[in-house]
Amino acid sequence: MDQLSRLISILTLLKSKRIVTATELADRYEVSVRTIYRDIRKLETAGVPIITLEGRGYTLMEGYQVAPVQFTEKQANALITAQHLANQSKDASFKKEFNEAMIKIKSVFRTSIQEKSELLNDKIVVFDTKQESIASNILSEIQLAITNFNYVEINYKKINDSNISFRKIEPCAMYSTDNKWILIAWCHLRKDMRAFRIDRIQHFKILHDTFEDRKFSFQDYYKSHVYEKK
Template sequence: MDYSETNRLSRLTAILIHFQTKKIITAFELSEKFQVSKRTIYRDIKSLEQAGVPIITEEGKGYTLMDGYKIPPIMFTENQANALILAEQLVLKNKDSSFIKNYSEAIEKIKAVLKERDKDKANLLSERTRYEQNINRERNSSNLSDLQFALTNYLTVKIDYTNESNKTSTRIIEPFALLSTENWLLVAKCRLRKEFRYFRLDRINTMEMMSENFLPHQMTLQDFFDKYH
C-alpha cells in the first residue's frame, strides 16, 4: 500500500468519524479540512455510500447521516481491522508528524468501536507487525490477510514452501509475527524443525488454514529479536 492509498484510507476514516460529530457537513468544509479538491471529496462520499454508510444529501446544505446511525462494531470485519493495523505500520514510517498523529488518532477510535475480543486481536497484531519501507522491490503475496487471521486466532497453518535452494517441502507452522523488509517475512514456529523460522511469503506456494489451535507463545516480538538475533 503506497502513501496515496494510505492517505485516502486515513481520510475516509476521518470523514466517517467527522459525520458522527456534526449534523451537516459540506464538501467545501471537508476539502478545506483535508486539503483536497471538492471532486476528491465527492469521490470519497461515494466510496462511503458504496460501503453501506447511509449518507443523505440535503440540497443547498450538505451531507448528513441517516438519523440514529452510528458506527457499529460489525462495520469492520476482523480482516478489515487487520488491514487498517497493517496500514498503521506504514503510516508510522511517514515523516509528516501531523499525518501520523491524525492516522493514529483514527486507529484508536476504530479500536474503540471493536468488540473487546477483536480489540485484543488488533492490539496483538500491532505488536507483532514491523514494516520497513522499500521502494526497490515489488512484494508479491496473496496470503497476508489469512496469515494475519491465523496469527491473531492462534491457528496452525499448513504450507508448501520453496526455500532458497529451490527445494519444496510441506510444513505445519505456528504464525508469530509479520515483518516487511525487502520482502514480506513470516516469523513462525516450524513443527518440522521444532524452532522459529523466517518464511518469505512469496515462496509459499499453497496455504491451508488448519482447525487446530496452538498455545500462544509467551514472548514479545522484541523478546524474539533479543533471543534469535
C-alpha cells in the same frame, strides 16, 4: 487532498449531524460522484454506521459516538509518520488494515490537530530504494493465527530454489528486516522452529484446529538458531 484526508473530512461533516448528498460532497472536494460513492463504502467497511436517506443524502446512525480520546499534536504527528512508513510495506493486507484504523483514529482529532496533521501529511515522503518487488497480502491473517494459536498450512518457496514445499506450521512470532516480514513458526516437517519470509508463502490455509502455546521467546530463539535468508 488525498483519499484518507477526504474520508476524515467527510466523517467530520457527518458527525456534525448534517445530512449531506453525494453531489454536495463531490463539489466540495472537487471529485466525481462515483468517487464519493467509493469513499462512503470505504467508511462503511471501516465500521462507520452511515445511513442512506433515499432522496436526501447520507447521515450517521443515531447515537453513534467516536471514543473520547484526545491526542496531542506530537502524538498526531507520530501517527501520521507511522502511516507513511506503514504504506511502504510490501504486504497489502497490513496497509489496508492500518489505513482503515487511521480513519477511525483521525476522526477523534480536534479540528486544529486534524488541520495540522493534514499539513504534515503533505510534507512527508518516504523513499524506498529497494528494488525487490515481491509482495504479499496475508500479514493480517497470519497475525490472527499467531494470537489465536491456529495451525497454518503453507506452500513455501525458498529463495533461489524452484521447488515448493508443503508445511504444516504453528506460527509463533514475526519480525521485520529490510522491509520484509519474517514469520517464526514450529515446522512439523522439520520438527523445529523455522523462519519463513511471508512474501515467499505461495499459498496458505488457516486451520480451525489450535495448538498449545509454546511460550516463544525471541531471546531463546536467537540463542539456539542462526537466521539464514530463505
